Amino acid sequence: MGAQNPSPGSPTKRADARRNEKALLDAAASVFVTHGVDAPVRRIATEAGVGMGTIYRHFPTRADLVVAVYRHQVDACAEAGPALLATASSPFAALCRWVDLFVEFLVTKHGLPAAMRDDPDGFAALHALFLDRLVPVLADVLAAARDAGEVTAEVTAHQLLRAVGDICAGAERVDPDYDARLTVRLLLDGCRS
Amino acid sequence: MGAQNPSPGSPTKRADARRNEKALLDAAASVFVTHGVDAPVRRIATEAGVGMGTIYRHFPTRADLVVAVYRHQVDACAEAGPALLATASSPFAALCRWVDLFVEFLVTKHGLPAAMRDDPDGFAALHALFLDRLVPVLADVLAAARDAGEVTAEVTAHQLLRAVGDICAGAERVDPDYDARLTVRLLLDGCRS
DNA sequence: CGAATATACGGAGCAGTGTTCCGCTTTGGC
DNA sequence: GCCAAAGCGGAACACTGCTCCGTATATTCG
Numbered sequence A, B: 001m002g003a004q005n006p007s008p009g010s011p012t013k014r015a016d017a018r019r020n021e022k023a024l025l026d027a028a029a030s031v032f033v034t035h036g037v038d039a040p041v042r043r044i045a046t047e048a049g050v051g052m053g054t055i056y057r058h059f060p061t062r063a064d065l066v067v068a069v070y071r072h073q074v075d076a077c078a079e080a081g082p083a084l085l086a087t088a089s090s091p092f093a094a095l096c097r098w099v100d101l102f103v104e105f106l107v108t109k110h111g112l113p114a115a116m117r118d119d120p121d122g123f124a125a126l127h128a129l130f131l132d133r134l135v136p137v138l139a140d141v142l143a144a145a146r147d148a149g150e151v152t153a154e155v156t157a158h159q160l161l162r163a164v165g166d167i168c169a170g171a172e173r174v175d176p177d178y179d180a181r182l183t184v185r186l187l188l189d190g191c192r193s
Numbered sequence C: 001c002g003a004a005t006a007t008a009c010g011g012a013g014c015a016g017t018g019t020t021c022c023g024c025t026t027t028g029g030c
Numbered sequence D: 001g002c003c004a005a006a007g008c009g010g011a012a013c014a015c016t017g018c019t020c021c022g023t024a025t026a027t028t029c030g
Helices: A014-036 A039-049 A050-058 A062-087 A091-107 A111-120 A123-148 A157-169 A180-190 B015-035 B040-046 B051-057 B064-085 B091-107 B114-117 B124-147 B157-169 B180-190
Strands: none
Touching: A014 A039, A014 A050, A039 A050, A039 B051, A050 B015, A062 A091, A062 A123, A091 A123, A091 A157, A091 A180, A111 A157, A111 B114, A123 A157, A123 A180, A157 A180, A157 B157, A180 B157, A180 B180, B015 B040, B015 B051, B015 B064, B015 B157, B051 B064, B064 B091, B064 B124, B091 B124, B091 B157, B091 B180, B114 B157, B124 B157, B157 B180
């Protein structure tokens, strides 16, 4: 969204505003880990030592806060794509490893996939981030695997990414008899045949 | 009026209690269709013309109401299994068709898969219903396909059922670029190889 | 340095949930 | 018709997300 540039029209932010924004990001990251991304807004505000008004002024929607907290992790995931393609034993192996990476990211964010699934409008910013950063990377890996003849199914990167996201959304419940990674693996296998 | 029908489970309920229970079931079925299974409890109570106390007395948890409303549909899905095995061109074809049936059931229940996914404890009764009625059926179909050499992947009926459920849970959001049935199809394809 | 002003803060308050509790009503055996 | 028990209704409570506005403070300017 809006990168803050000290341009003539937009004066610099007040020091306390900057400080509070940082405190909110730290508090949110901490609370997200301990209580999931669905944690009450009040709790995050309290943790950061600010009032309700402050949190909503800095992050009008919960998704804005979530995006701010996780953006760099999404970037890291996106940037790993080309490296995997270069080092893996085959494009399909790279595809599997990259998807693994994505799964790892998702399942460690308690409630994030479910939240995105349940409130797509509210999390439009996060969806956009995923679409902008991850879909192109996955599309490249997928295309490489297809060129190598390892993938024949007619499936788009978008479709695949969302399928994996949905599977992970359901995998947050602990259940010794269910393994989301196996499901994902079967799905990938289904793409070759 | 002496004991009407001392059927097991309902010793002798008062007439108004029986009437209200039926009204609640009808109202819930109607509201679930129009507003999803997450519809406010108040709305269902109002629709049925009863008070808050009444709904909670008859159905202590929302899941109890959901189970009561959908039980016969789950039964129908379960009973379709053997018939499909007998008529389909191959066990794998029967597997695909049965899963299709299950998908059809899920996606027409706005919010049901997601609700089950998000509140597993509250919906324990529904999970139990699924496990009791559907897993054995799917296990039979799966075993038949395996015996025919059409399925080689080591996947349990439970795992497969839940995977499909999770995929459908994410498919409720309308999105022209995403097709849950294709994802399910790829997953099934991944089970042969 | 001190005042003026825009900026930002805090939290009370509103609205919408689920859930409980208890006084009142209705039912059905006598 | 009487009356205990079964059942009912909805007010009330707890907990959410989110908004609004009086107050406090950082920054600027004389």
